[in-house]
Amino acid sequence: MRCFLLIGWLCFLTCVAAQGQPHLAASPAAPNAAQPAPKRQLQAVRISTPPKLDGLLDDEVWQSAPVASQFYELEPTPGRQEKHPTEVRILYDDAAIYVGAIMHDVSQDSILRELSARDQIGNSDWFGVFIDTYNDHLNGYEFLLTPGGVQIDMRNSPATGEDGNWNAVWDSRTTLQGNDWVAEMRIPFSAIRFSNAPEQVWGLNFGRQRRSTRQKFFWNEVKPQVSGFVNQWGELTGLRDLKPPLRLSLTPYVSTYVDHYPFNEQGKRNTATSFNGGADVKWGINESFTLDATLVPDFGQVQSDNQVLNLSPFEVQFNENRQFFTEGTELFNKGNLFYSRRVGATPIGFGQVGGQVRPGSHEVDGSRRGGEFVLQNPGTTPLLNATKVSGRTSKGLGVGIFNALSNNVYATLQDSTTGARREVLTQPFSNYSIVVFDQSLKNNSFVSLINTNVTRAGNTYDANVTGGLFRFANQANRYALDGRLIYSNRRGKAFNSDQDISDQNGYKYFLNFGKISGKFTWNVDHGIESHTYNPNDLGLLFSNNKISQSLNANYNIYTPFWKVNRLTTHVNLLYTMLQQPLLRYQGTTLYAGANTTFTKNFLSAGINADASPLNRDYFDPRRTPIGEYYVRLPANVGVNGYLSSDYRKKFAYDVSYGLRFYAADGDRTGRNNFALSLSPRYRASNQLSFIYNLQYELRRNQIGYAGGLSRAQPEDAAMLTAFGRDVLLGRRTVTTITNTATATYTFTNRMSFNVRMRHYVSNVHYLDFTRLRPDGLETPVAYQRNRDNTFNAFNIDAVYSWWFAPGSQVSIVWKNAGATLLEANAATPLYFDNLSNTINTPHNNSVSVKVLYFLDYLALRPRRA
Template sequence: MTRALLLSLSFLLALGVTAQAPAPSAAEAVRADDGSLVVRAPRVDVAPTLDGRLDDAAWAAARPADGFRQQTPQPGAAPAFQTEVRVVRDADALYVGARMHDSAPDSVVARLFRRDTNGYSDWFTVQIDSYDDDRSAFAFALNPRGVRRDYLLSNDTQQDDDWDAVWDGAAAVHADGWVAEIRIPLSQIRFQSGTPEWGINFTRRTARLGETSSWSPLSVQDDRYVSLFGTLAGVATAEPGRGLEVRPYAVTRATRAPVVEGNPFDERAALASSVGADLTYQLGSGLTVTATVNPDFGQVEADPSEVNLSAYETFFSERRPFFQEGTDIFQTTGATLFYSRRIGREPSAIVPEARYLDAPEASTILGATKLSGQVGDWSVGALSALTARESAPFVTGAGVEGVAAVEPATSYNVVRAQRRFRDGATTVGAIGTGVHRMQLDTPSLADRLPGDAVAGGVDVNHRFGQGTYQAFAAAFGSSVSGSAASIARLQRASARYYQRPDADHLAYDPERTRLSGVSALAGVSKIRGAFTYSGLVLGTSPGFELNDIGYLRQADQIAQEASVAYTLTQPSPAVRYLRLALYQSAGWTWGGEQTLLRLAPSVSTTFSSLWSAAISGDFRTGALDVAALRGGPALRTDPSVGVSGSVATDRRRPLRLIADGAADWRLGTTGRSLSAGLEASYRPAPNATLSLRLSGAHVSRPDQYVTTRSRASALDYVVGQLDQSSVSVTLRGDIALTPDLTVQLYAQPFLAAGRYDRFARVADPGARRPEDRYRALDATLDTDGAAYAVDADADGTADYAIGRPDFSVAEMNTNAVLRWQYRPGSALFLVWSRGQSQFDPSGTLDPLNGFPDLFLAEPRDTVLLKLSYWFGG
């Protein structure tokens, strides 16, 4: 009742003051019962014009929100300059007007760059928790040149920069500072009709001072964010948009590529076109349906180059817009049940008889649909996608032509629901995923891919002690079924290695047709204050499997983690931020074999000069590596000591440098790794940024796995001394002609080489001394340099051969992208990309010749033109 009377009184006062005198400070007058700040959004008949002036009559109807406090560098202190914000609305949109006072307006940092770039500039941001759930928010940011950024906030603190909304804004610098005006269509934010209040906060970044301030106070010593917002009143009668948004597009792609002599499928030049559409429909109940038909998922920037010699799959980030946006609901605590890069993946079947194969680079996605939003205290999400059956023509070595199925038609599905309690302080969620593969009618498909895979579970997050502490727990299960051959492949996969001869807790069964498992974790953490800590325990059974639609690096593990941290703000005149932390972890297999014992201290700081630095250590005891021999016995690892660090100069300067490096030594062996990088970022003009990063690494590993070979008396697990080096150069250039017309340039040449020698077989994999662990092999390189003949028993006769594992690889990825948003939500892309690569088995790294030779390698060039148009309210 008190809160309602206060809000009513505030509204009446606002009307009276509008007619008689300047409005009083919101900080003086309007607070909710819980002490949080309140700002009201009165409805206006005539919407303000976005011109960066704040002189429209509509703004006079609104009481200003002021009284900002620093978030950094001194939480809670008054900022250098005050900020005033007003909010009004009409039937279609919410309008936010902000005046950023500044005694030196000519020093306001007003740079021009591509939309969604969080560049060095002054910024004003409004963040709206329209579900009023204290966990999620829609954020809209504007800089003094009118550059726009938007992003989503979920789970209170997690930020998703890939979300894009259709909205508008204008900004201008004046004699007393600068002004930002923002129009946010109600169709672009999600809320339920009749919600009386929303959460809201405003933040301001004053770049030249390195200062961030906010209306509702925030702190780097508090791992909460959305739950600390103030209140936006006056929105009870707002109605969410219920219209249909359609974004059709057309793409034309021209490719010129090198051809392999004799390959009938290679084409020097090719031209292809396609059309498709994305559709969004708001159901009006807080739910939104998004669908895509024949989506174009071309990636503007390629995945980074690498040489992966580990047993595990590399995790790559998602770059496809449909799967980037609005999928935060599918995130779960403790396990990645949904990894969207599985959808539309490269076909996986092997055609052993093919000498030449014309397989697609990715599976065709016929269509995909998402449902997301909130109903009452429930957050829900569902996604379904269907990929086509893929076939590939091939030619055998004898010239026989054929067509082979390389990927079945597949249905991918995920559903998620989460219920909040205690105003969002407690959440309970559930998730389920399913993959169904159709027409596994050939051995190349049925023997490699399971027909069905399901997974699901529950997770709980609970904050208590006035938000100071957080407890969390989760439990998941999975089941995969298919042919005996496909399940046997899963049993032998690097996530579990059921075939390990020394693992009594594992039982490899080549006849089984189902693999099932469970995973669970629980933990507690302190998230407020200068001193914080956390701890968790995790257990994953050997049969747990997620990799049909999720991502799982390793099953068969029991893990424990703990960390403590102490954070200080402005501890001395020379230091504005200091964080001391200590991390500890340990791991075992399901059978009790210890695989990890690690201790990692770290220190990070930001100086008053706005230089920053960090250093960390890494200490590991000897343990067992269950993946080192690729299904062989667990191999003893040696103790190691590591250190890493970085230094970054003041980002306010036109030229900024970042240097980083790391080193690791395996005690008692020749094993070591070294890496270093130097990045320079330069702003030659207010609308341009150039960056150059040089990086190099060297790894010397005395027991890198090479192969497994059989002889009459035993299996030999062959390892070798690997010396691997790599160098790369990454160049980026961004030029903004207007906030809506930009050019981006990118190039990355990459060289890597590895040479093996001192081959040995594993004699006693659990021995603590390296000299007891291995026995040297007599390996002789044959005359054509393609293989080694190995005399394993020293009888003068070769027992087996191993292919020469040395390698030298070179790759070059280059692209240029022109983006023009010619109207809100509509864009034109013109993209040129080039890929070049080389390989030879020399094992030598020669950057002085390697980089010039790479530039001369025959390229694969692609030019792409994409045009999209947004229809919506």
């Protein structure tokens, strides 16, 4: 009933919007709203003497350049011309392109300018230049600057959208002049890629945000009804005789660590120090392609992972925080076949070490003594090096090649009596590689070919995945057909096993067709992932063995009406089956939702609802082949939503919630989920800010896999023979609380200090147990073993960062980490007891200092002359 009420609310909003349409017809954005705006042109002026980069624009050369002005609003009212003009000029010489912009405003108080770390805008105005050097309408560069001088740069591509992980080395200055603010940029040609054609036309746009009024403007009008962003840019003309420079830079680093571990093998506290050195190399092979390599990389300063208690049958996906694997990877992310955390991941034999421990073999005082224990078992695989070559030709062909090498990894076992040690291989020498070809086509279309490969030394299996992707849009950019066909292959034997897995070859295909532009859009799709499809040696797939089809519809209103700035709505219907056994029903779900921002207070709100009949979970029982065992999921309805206040105010907040109710399943009632997130934030000044986040989740009467049975446990041994392949399920209550606090002080636009503290606790309390038989049949069992557990994780990351020169940085990092897993009678649901236990448990501590220095060949060459 709740779900239908929410869908009714959604329909009401849509009706209100429809009643306002006659008024909207007179708005500037209404005529030809689904067609891109005409492309405007700006001529760049070649100069012989570069302007002084001081943010003043008083050099004579600036006066000779044509002015780009008359920007068009994108938010909140698309199509309106800006009231406070923006004036932009472009110059260039043999080394760089220069952008000068004046942003007129009401007063200096109207120019918001919070300082923030690099690549973070904060509560600030910004000006940006957007460049499509090959004018393929798909791929572009974005360079943004705030009044406080904070630099933001991004790559834009179909694979990743706006990718803020990309970084370039460029220079800029800003000043406040009366009621205006001025931005001056120098973007060296070594930071971007372009062809060597004697005369070129680049895609071009300029953007501006007036934060005080929450308005965004673009020089070449960007229409929200039109699919795509880069294809809506204008053109930069007048570029002649550009010579792509030799792009060669070296960024050596040195780092030192002091690591304090709670205990060594004798049970005493232990402190270790290390000194490291290496380098990152960038080399422009030609005008189109660049080689990036990291030699003896050091990733010890990256932010700690958010550890969680995982009760699901699938692995936890962690964020990638290593810069080399986040920067310039838009080609490698095509088709979602590359999960970079696989490179340098946990060794494949990490979990098998305990099974190779030798038991005691001699008698002392009539009892067995001796035997081995695990002295050391590294949880990550250190890399020897990683290299990537990527770029795009003047004909629109993108090529990406990635390769990484990791060395052997060993666990160390020690005999408890003799002290003798031996090593056990957990990860053989491995080579990871990706090759991508991506051809841009007309009408915002493309075709791509991707291959990923993992080759391991010795008898361990190798893996290969090859995929083809395409997108074809019609000339009007109203309809598009997307598709992909992927084949996965494994060959060899499983690690530390004689099991031949060469027959584990699988496939995936996916087709999607729909209307992509306009207020009303829709699409239908169909896909299959075979039961043997497995890209997980270098990719990430949670579950295969699926046939899915969905119908999706969206109705969006982008111009303010009634009391809202814009409204987006969606309705989706998803139906899934197993691929093997063929066409066995899995699930059906109906989704609906709406999102809006109100005009008066800029409060953003969203609500989503879904409803499912009886579904089947074939994966939680963890039995292969899939299909015989499944856990019944009763009919259920869910609703979730959020509120987000105006971040322009010193105090702001985010609130989100989630509710799910399940129908009674036999004599089981009262199953439901509740989740709440509160995140207040306070900006004390333009330099100091605080963010706190509390997440609470409660799952009552959840039914799930209760763990495997073991002959080592008396309660389990008697059941092993009786159960056979049957599964032990448990009805449980799971309570999870996460507290995260962040404080940031930004000294200047190049120097900042950030500290982040996170405490996570999850408690699992089992109520009763059942025996899962084939076809979802459950029978109660009198199981007495206590399976309760509590997992705690605590992290502190404190980072001081100073960009003392373009591309050069000093960083000082302190990391504190600890985790505990309490089982059976030691598990406790009391939050403050868990917090106290976690704080009082010895933690790993690491203090590190790292210095990077950017060396550009073009900057060094004149000094040698």
